[in-house]
Amino acid sequence: MENKKDNFSEWYNEIIEISGLSDKRYPVKGMNVWMPYGLKAMQFIDNLTRKYVDAMDFQEVSFPVLITRGQLMVEFEHVKGFENELFWITKGGSEKLEEDMAMRPTSEAAMYPMFALWIRSHADLPMKIYQIVNVYRYETKHTRSFIRIREIHFFEAHTAHATYEDAEKQMDEYLIIWKKLTEMLCLPYLVNQRPDWDKFPGAKYTLAFDTVMPSGRALQIGTIHQYGTNFSKNYNITYALEDGSHELVSQTTFGMSERLLAAIISIHGDDTGLIFPPDIAPVQIIIVPIPSRKVDVEAYSYKILENLREMDFRVKMDDRDAYTPGYKYNDWEMRGVPLRIEIGAREVEKSRVTVSLRTEKEKMNMEKDEFFANIHSLLSTVKKTLTERSIDTMKKMTINAENIDEIKGLERIAKLFWCGSEECSRKIEEQTEMSCLGMNHDSKDKGKCIVCGKDGFTAIFARTY
């Protein structure tokens, strides 16, 4: 298994298959089966998301998947952005439908006709809702599990506000939610403001969260959009002022997808397999008993299992007869369980356990009670290591470029000064195969554009998925 991850693309496909995250042999291209282990991980990510957005007074809803052609055609820029990616339902039973319906590629066109009904006065604002659903995009490019697919597990938050300033505050709140969530997932990211020609169709501006994959390419794992009144004026979403006149609402959205799981697999995994951040690990602790004829390892292990369950950890005991302890260690390491305890005769006799963390080389032998008292801190060690490693990798993958030649043919994240013009961006893209991810939101540095020499700011260019 040495250095398997160096061939990232092959490693990625293999680990998804053997760890039981997803099965891509389903007969429809780009639509995969969520296997139990993968679905659990995604559900834990969803539940963390719910926790953070609920705390900010968002409410969960669920809209229909079908959108009529009429609903869609309301906002022209938006439709244009998605028209090549829509799946169309044209028949019900053997009848041709009176009006074709599209499967949602995102839910603006589904939600905003209802917003127009729901929002009446200032008292209805801000309106903050979200849903966790599948969206559908007829991808013609090469598909890849969790990264580019046609049925996408999707989180989308939508808000409406009385003023543009309130909507701007919402954008700041998204940044806080995003920070909290990615801290739990141990994922580093850059915040980049997409150039106008690559913003979300219909948005005033788009901030994207980009992370770095082991291949050196960037992966967009979340976006937040300021719509201003672009949608509200087309969907007629207004609230009444005291004088009886009506004002358009300002809107924002926040979207992310199963790409979060793709990033977790790719960035944290190693040659041995997956490594799950403890907060979303489907199994946080695996117990491997080493059978003995002298003492009752099973009873001792079972008691520990029960204790850990009572403490609300997600714990499993691997008591399969057909496999050796060594096989089991490898199996659960491959599946990314953050903490393993081994229990043999010596542990039973001395009331101890042997603890192994998925991110650390050394095993630890400790008193059982000491272990119980320290589980949270042990899991924090895993989290800390994952975070440090991934920040470190991102740094290593980032190059501060002073001219185009430096980054030709590279698969790296290029930080460079750019004037913001489409012309200069195209020149960089053509010569490097990188794409412009836009101005970097985290940096206030100023410098001369590496193409034209005019005043510019820090921008990010990279090859992308």
Place this chain on the structure above:
Amino acid sequence: MENKKDNFSEWYNEIIEISGLSDKRYPVKGMNVWMPYGLKAMQFIDNLTRKYVDAMDFQEVSFPVLITRGQLMVEFEHVKGFENELFWITKGGSEKLEEDMAMRPTSEAAMYPMFALWIRSHADLPMKIYQIVNVYRYETKHTRSFIRIREIHFFEAHTAHATYEDAEKQMDEYLIIWKKLTEMLCLPYLVNQRPDWDKFPGAKYTLAFDTVMPSGRALQIGTIHQYGTNFSKNYNITYALEDGSHELVSQTTFGMSERLLAAIISIHGDDTGLIFPPDIAPVQIIIVPIPSRKVDVEAYSYKILENLREMDFRVKMDDRDAYTPGYKYNDWEMRGVPLRIEIGAREVEKSRVTVSLRTEKEKMNMEKDEFFANIHSLLSTVKKTLTERSIDTMKKMTINAENIDEIKGLERIAKLFWCGSEECSRKIEEQTEMSCLGMNHDSKDKGKCIVCGKDGFTAIFARTY
């Protein structure tokens, strides 16, 4: 509001709207928006379901929503049963698809090609999986929220076994799961074996769980199906025996939907509004403070709120300034909160609370600590009352009929002896507008068919939704 529920259909539509469960103004017929309160209730039902099936070693998966025409055409009876109800995707972007795809009406045709890949040997059996997803049916009949719609929130369990006997044991296990779940939902039901001409398309036999709505009509709220090898022989799902030969698996399924929520709304609700069983109530306890100038009602109420949260109850405090306590009582009664506490100056001064249960007329005034110690038992009272009432209603709605004349024009559940022949069933159906729900699984009584006088068993006939 007196006797509003007597006009059940109107009451049902109104309560769904004003309590904020669902909005049916979405532009696609039969596809409604799940509003926050309704979605929460459904998610609690889902989580109870997960708890009971997980305990029986089921694993959750999620399959794609689209099924190719080729996948569907494998099992003829099954396709025939659904062909008039399929939504067809024929276009992606502006291209015509090479092969049309249907939105799943149920997932046999989606899952079983994968079962054929997954199941290899005895070690893979039993395979027990489930998913909670939306399914799609192009209903041409009148649609009704949660009862007959085109996008259906659906639970489906699918199993595969080495032998028919094992599959029969699975059917028994479903009955246990069903009993546990419906006990939490306080829903009474009959188990009826659907006649052959009304069983699930492709099944060997179907057991249905039917409950009784306030209108006197039956509502099917769950079904379990024994497939035997009907599907496995078409989808080629086999396991290898030791001698190298291959054996077909026997299969079963268990399905239920948001009709569970429809039944809860309809059966438990009263003229005042909804009544949620405590285990799935989005809000279990509502605190209504009655402002006072003498003492700090707010601080006292807030402390109770905190205590209840720590005890893991779903609790809310209604501190809206714009409404009177009386208005709030009505509002939360309408929304079906099982337990209310009122806190005014007298309660604060004496460290007490006034408790009101949604199902009982008398208010109770008790010491704060006594209240904390008794919450579970108070909620159990609500559960007990709901259960008793609904069993009582089912009994009242049931008529033991000795001849057809007795049940002509009735909207009741008719229990009668039937020989099992399609001919006699048709005669009853034609003269009564009732449908044959099949032989009652709970009764072993024998008697003479009320039509032909031949030997028969207890059967159920009723008008249905």
